[in-house]
Amino acid sequence: MALSLKEIRARALAKGVCRVCPACDGRACSGEVPGMGGAGTGLSFRANVSALAGIRLETRLVHQVHFPRTGTEILGLRLSLPLIVAPIGGISFNLGGAMGEAEYQEAIVFGAADAGIVAGTxxxxxxxxxxxxLAMAxxxxxGRAVPFVKPWEPEKIREKLEMARGAGCRVVGCDLDSIGLVTLRIMGNPAYAKxxxxxxxxxxxxxGLGLSFVVKGIMGPGDAVSCVGAGADGLVVSNHGGRVLDSVPGTAEVLPAIAEKIKGRAAILVDGGFRSxxxxxxxxxxxxxxxxxGRPFAIAAVGGGREGVALYAETLRAQLEQAMIMTGCPDVREAGPGLLHR
Ligand SMILES: Cc1cc2nc3c(=O)[nH]c(=O)nc-3n(C[C@H](O)[C@H](O)[C@H](O)COP(=O)(O)O)c2cc1C
Structure with a gap:
């Protein structure tokens, strides 16, 4: 029998990946880094969720949008919906070893591909x-995976870019905000600001290697402009799921000001607390x-493997379609501020 999301969540809970709360909002897991939580008091993780909750859509029912288009292309990657699975590493120490690292990346990379999207690794x-x-990519x-390299010293980054190219990738990223990660410091391998x-x-x-480059972890227009000035092809507005600094805003709060500065000059991705x-x-x-x-895909992978990942992505696509019908949005590429309730 086909798996359901309910069954997947029950299996993930049984494997002890986290508490698998009905709302994945950072309340129960405050301070659990290593683990699945947010840093410190967990305020930054919770800010992601509460910022999004404060933004509401306006329904529009007098229109002719029956079959909205969810497909798009970001940095040359064709996507069945505007979604990339966030990279999650350290399965052994963050997810209690619920899966092997390779097994996890296999579920994520292939499950994403089954649903017509792409995974970050x-x-x-x-x-x-x-x-x-990279082996899965x-x-x-x-090239249907996006490896994210930590901000090590430049020579080591270059080596890893070559490895990514060797694996056939076309887009790579760097999670610049990992300079704040306590887990890297615990392991004696800190990363550095650039x-x-x-x-x-x-x-x-x-x-030079033919790779597009995305900087992940941007939370303000100043850094966004600097990254684009340095040649970045894309940015991920992100606070690393609230894992690198306590007391920063939710990503939905800072996104509009960043978009105002760089929209159209670089692709803009955002993460942190997005669930539906x-x-x-x-x-x-x-x-x-x-x-x-990030986290909901980790739960899908641990509880349902490749099938679980694809099922969650397909569910999101169906929900997105429904939200587009309810707001009269014909195409994700036409979505704009007019969809919001002010
Ligand atoms: C357990 C865990 C491990 C993570 N590992 C990485 C990583 O290796 N590289 C990275 O760029 N981001 C990593 N992240 C951050 C995610 O890519 C993403 O930014 C964040 O989880 C998004 O928030 P969400 O989980 O609320 O969706 C990790 C997050 C978690 C929860």
Whole structure:
């Protein structure tokens, strides 16, 4: 019998991945880093969820939108909906070893492909974490995975960019905000902040290898403009799911000001607390081109493997379609602030 999301969640709970709360909002897991929570008091994780909850869509029923188009293209990647699975690394210490690293990346990369989307894959200590994701990207082919490299020293980043190219990837990212990750420091492998010149050098190397480059972890227009100035092809507005600094705003709060500065010059992705198709539509209305989702995909992978990941993505697509019908939005590429209730 086909799996249901309810069954998947029950299985993930049984494997002890986290508490699998009805609302994944960072309340029960405050401070659980390593783990699935947010840093410190968990305020930043909760701010993601509450910022989104404060944004509402306006229904519009007098229209002719019967079959809205959810498909799009971001950085040359064709997507059945504007969604990329967020990279999650350290399954052994963050998800209590509920799955092997390779098994996890296989479920994510292939499950995303089954649903017509793409997965981000992580970098971490030890290096096997990145290799596991790249091995899956290579097996799947066609560059349909986006590896995220940690902000190590530039030479080590370049090596990893070459590995990504070798695995057939076309888009790579760097989670610049990992400089705040306690887990890297615990493991004696801190990452480093980058100047705009450092970034420009790294991005040049990526472009030289034919790779588009995305900077993840941007929370303000100043950094956004610097990254685009350094040549970034895309940004992920993100606070790393609230895991790198307590007391920062929710991503939905900062997204409009960032979009105002760089919309059209670089692809804009956003993550943190997005859980439903309506949430995805809100992100587009606030200026994003697409969304990344982390923890719920981890639960889907642990509870249902590849099938669970595909099922969650398909559910989001159906919910997005429903939200578009209810707001009279014919095409995700036309979504804008007019969809919001002011
Ligand atoms: C357990 C865990 C591990 C993560 N590992 C990484 C990682 O290796 N690289 C990265 O860029 N982001 C990592 N993230 C952050 C996610 O990519 C993403 O930004 C965040 O989870 C989005 O918030 P959400 O989980 O509320 O959807 C991790 C998040 C969690 C919860």
């Amino acid at each position: 992580p970098d971490a200590v030890p290096p096997e974490v990145m290799r596991a994701g 290579e097996r799947l082919g066609e 100047s705009q010149d450092d970034l420009a050098g790294i991005i040049d190397s990526a472009h 198709g309506a949430d995805i539509l809100k992100a587009l209305a606030l200026g994003a081109d697409g969304v990344m989702i």
